[in-house]
Amino acid sequence: MNVSRQRPGDRAPELSDAELAYEAQVALTWNRDLPPGAVRASALAGWLTLSGEVLWHCQRQDAAECVRHLPGVVGVRNDITLRPSRASVKDAR
Numbered sequence: 113m114n115v116s117r118q119r120p121g122d123r124a125p126e127l128s129d130a131e132l133a134y135e136a137q138v139a140l141t142w143n144r145d146l147p148p149g150a151v152r153a154s155a156l157a158g159w160l161t162l163s164g165e166v167l168w169h170c171q172r173q174d175a176a177e178c179v180r181h182l183p184g185v186v187g188v189r190n191d192i193t194l195r196p197s198r199a200s201v202k203d204a205r
């Protein structure tokens with residue numbers, strides 16, 4: 113098993129946008145607080161864009177936090193929307 117470790121100050125290896133989006137999607141998949149398949153990641157010039165729909169604001173925040181520190185990420189745009197629950201729809205009537 114090869115394990116590479118970076119020393120403080122070393123730059124992360126350059127990843128293509130496709131590789132970065134893939135790594136972000138893997139991280140989102142492993143996040144137990146997110147519904148399976150609810151959040152998608154795309155990348156452009158190191159910027160990740162998260163899209164999809166979740167029930168809770170904390171899930172929206174958690175998705176961004178789980179990919180923010182991946183090697184090669186310049187920034188995260190969080191376009192995840194909140195799906196209104198049936199209870200809140202009934203309350204609005």
